[in-house]
Structures are given as structure tokens and as C-alpha cells.
Amino acid sequence: MEKNLKTQTNKTAVTEQHSAPQEQFGYLKPYGKVLGNDVFTFHRPNTEELLNTLRSFPEPVYWFTSAGYLYVPAMQGFIAENKQRMYVFSEEPVSGFKDILNVKMEELENRLKMISAQNAMILISCNTEDEERYDELIGELIKRLKQQ
Numbered sequence: 001m002e003k004n005l006k007t008q009t010n011k012t013a014v015t016e017q018h019s020a021p022q023e024q025f026g027y028l029k030p031y032g033k034v035l036g037n038d039v040f041t042f043h044r045p046n047t048e049e050l051l052n053t054l055r056s057f058p059e060p061v062y063w064f065t066s067a068g069y070l071y072v073p074a075m076q077g078f079i080a081e082n083k084q085r086m087y088v089f090s091e092e093p094v095s096g097f098k099d100i101l102n103v104k105m106e107e108l109e110n111r112l113k114m115i116s117a118q119n120a121m122i123l124i125s126c127n128t129e130d131e132e133r134y135d136e137l138i139g140e141l142i143k144r145l146k147q148q
Contacts, residue, residue, distance in 0.1 A: 031142045036117035042125045057121035064124045067094045
């Protein structure tokens with residue numbers, strides 16, 4: 001019986017070990033310096049973690065995000081104070097946020113180049129159904145930009 005329990009525990013540990021690296025959402029992921037700025041991704045954070053992270057970064061902070069975070073009441077103060085450095089992944093203007101720039105995922109590289117060499121903090125977050133695809137695209141983009 002004890003041997004059977006150990007075998008089951010070992011199988012569980014091996015399964016968790018193999019699945020853990022695939023879980024990358026909900027964690028702040030640093031990429032280091034990219035075009036003279038510090039770049040991070042933070043997919044599906046809870047609102048409090050996201051807000052604390054954004055407020056803890058030294059200025060200037062550029063935030064690229066999906067539109068869903070704009071409607072969270074706890075984010076309104078930060079958004080009002082920082083809308084000039086916010087970008088929303090959206091094909092068209094987001095209702096109620098005309099001052100915030102929209103950016104398509106395909107335009108992210110150009111936007112990052114436009115704000116290069118500012119020693120800024122750049123946070124890219126996403127909470128849409130496309131987040132896994134976005135994470136892959138962003139990872140490839142950052143890898144390419146780091147080589148420039």
C-alpha cells in the first residue's frame with residue numbers, strides 16, 4: 001500500500017513538472033533591455049497585481065494592453081493619470097477612451113521602435129481569448145528586436 005502511494009505521488013510530481021513550464025499566464029515575465037527600454041509581459045494578472053506592478057515601475061511607463069482592463073473600476077485612476085502612454089490592442093477606437101491610442105498587434109514593433117532609448121518600463125498585458133497567440137507573437141518580436 002505504501003509503495004503504491006509513493007508511485008502515485010511520483011507520477012503526480014512528474015506530471016506537474018511537465019505541465020508547469022507551459023503555464024505562463026498570470027506571471028510577470030521580464031525580457032530585459034529591448035531597444036533601450038525594460039520590457040515585461042503580464043498576461044491575465046488580477047487587477048490588484050497589475051495595478052501594483054504598474055505603480056511600482058519608475059517613470060516613464062508605457063502600457064500596451066487589451067481593452068478589457070480599461071473597464072475595471074480599480075484601474076480608472078491609473079488610466080486617467082497615464083493615458084498619454086497607453087496603447088490598446090484594438091482594431092478601432094475603444095468606446096469612452098478616445099485619448100488612448102489603439103494599436104494592432106502587427107503595429108507593436110513600430111510602436112516599440114518609436115519609443116526606443118527612453119530607459120522606460122514597458123508592460124504588455126493581455127486578457128483576451130487570443131492571449132496565447134499574442135504571447136507567442138510578442139515573444140518572437142522581442143527576440144527579434146533584441147538582436148537589432
